[in-house]
Amino acid sequence: MNITDIATPDFVAVDAGKRLGKIRAIFERENPRGIVVTEDGDYTGVIGEKQLVRSRMEDDTKASVVMKSAPRIDRHEDVREAARMLVEGDVKVAPVFEGEQLYGVVSTDDILHAVLDNLDAITVGDILTTDVVSVGEQAHVGQVINKLREHGVSRLPVVDEDTGSLIGIVTTHDLVEFVVRDDSRQGRGDRRGDLDRMLDLPVYDLMSDPVVTATPAETVDAVVERMFDNDVSGLVVTPEASDQRVHGIVTKTDVLRALTFTEEEHMDVQITNVRLLETLTREEVVESITAVVDKYQKMQVLHAHVRFHEHKEKLRGTPLMRCQIRLRTNRGQVGGSGEGYGAEHAFHVALDKLERNVLEVKGVNADEKQRGQLLRKLGEL
Incomplete structure (x- = not known):
């Protein structure tokens, strides 16, 4: 399934310099699915419904202050990939293009409504x-x-x-x-x-x-x-x-993330706020997580989610970040989180915590195995 019939041209485009008071008035009058922000005619970001309605910013605040950067999605994109792009962009709505022409928007709710009948196999x-x-x-x-x-x-x-x-x-x-x-x-x-x-x-x-x-x-x-x-x-x-x-x-x-789960041999990884990676690459993230898992036990990782969150605090210009790593495995969920200045530092702090938690899972599994062996021996007496 692709998003051809899911994406909607029901949106409002405003210039990055437009004031929020006027945008709110347009939104209330036209009730669009989303607002696309442009600068000199080129796409620059989006403003979601709740983001606009609940914003406490003054009416004379420019749209560029409130907007969020969102990935460009092709109108004929596969729904799984569109879901991945929304998750990794940490947005609820994104612009949809047909070639170089802005066609409309697609939202989390649009996708979930479209695939609802296919979600009965997941608990x-x-x-x-x-x-x-x-x-x-x-x-x-x-x-x-x-x-x-x-x-x-x-x-x-x-x-x-x-x-x-x-x-x-x-x-x-x-x-x-x-x-x-x-x-x-x-x-x-x-x-x-x-x-x-x-x-x-x-x-x-x-x-x-x-x-x-x-x-x-x-x-x-x-x-x-x-x-x-x-x-x-x-x-x-x-x-x-x-x-x-x-x-x-x-x-x-x-739920959106679950749409992207695969049955492939390699580990499926999603990175929320991927724009914050800086010096890290997706490949390095995958290799580091794989090394931790393989180091201690043969745990089948079905999906890995890495989320970065940027705090306002900075040290010599580098923002304090929080990194959360969560693995969905054949032995349940295991994760780790940590903070550091810059994405790379935060990731490695979280990775160290993940390693300790994986080791703890190994210890639990080893205890259960030992207990099973003991019970079998007692049964033989």
Whole structure:
């Protein structure tokens, strides 16, 4: 399947110098699927719907400040490759070209709607992320913001600090909407006192509940439908519907990534925010991960996902980055993360953590093997 019939010409093109106030007015009037930003007639970036609507930037801010760089996708591109390009570009919408002519846009939701009937063979357990960052109900908004930034995530499950049970969820969108609502009540001006007050509020005051959840055994088509029905981009995964402990997270991006899984002999690798690689190459990333896996055990890696997140902090001009590596293997998921100045430094810190975690998996497997041998010997007595 290609994206010929998935891509849509329903978009708005604006110049990079156009002000957000006018763009918002156009968006509200025409309700397009996306906004493509051009400069001197050439494509330069995109602005997504939520990105525009939820932006707190002033109306006189230029489009070039808000836009995100997104890959150019050919109108006849295979849907799997289009999915890969959206994931690696870390965008929800991308421009579609027919030759050199800008045809339209394609979004994550467009692709998921088109392939929904083919997702019943995949379960949530196949694609969920088990390395979940959560927050206690007594945490303050300031702590939530720090966790979101530190881990480069957009949602945090809120758990009961005594039982560990899921009681709510807070997202970056919740934070933005809360601040925007407060802005409309208080007006502009010196807001330092108001900001301090907001940072001290408990997360309980702005989290969403009840939480829309999924279980590992459910099929992906069912949970994607649930995401669309509830207008959310991710679900908290619990072991069972009756067991509200946090087991993982599944998002639309996880589903999109699953479309690119292959059955080939070599390891399939995706790199989110590939533009941040700098001196690293994809080949070096693959070779390094393969070396770690092969060093300790014959683990079949079905898919590897490497994600880079850039922080604002810099050291002599080099930004602090966070790298997360997650492997989907025939023995479950294993990963590692770390921070460093520059993509290469961050990657190697994460790789070292991955190596320790793979070694730990080997130790567990060795213990199980030894236990099995012991039980067999006892059975012979």
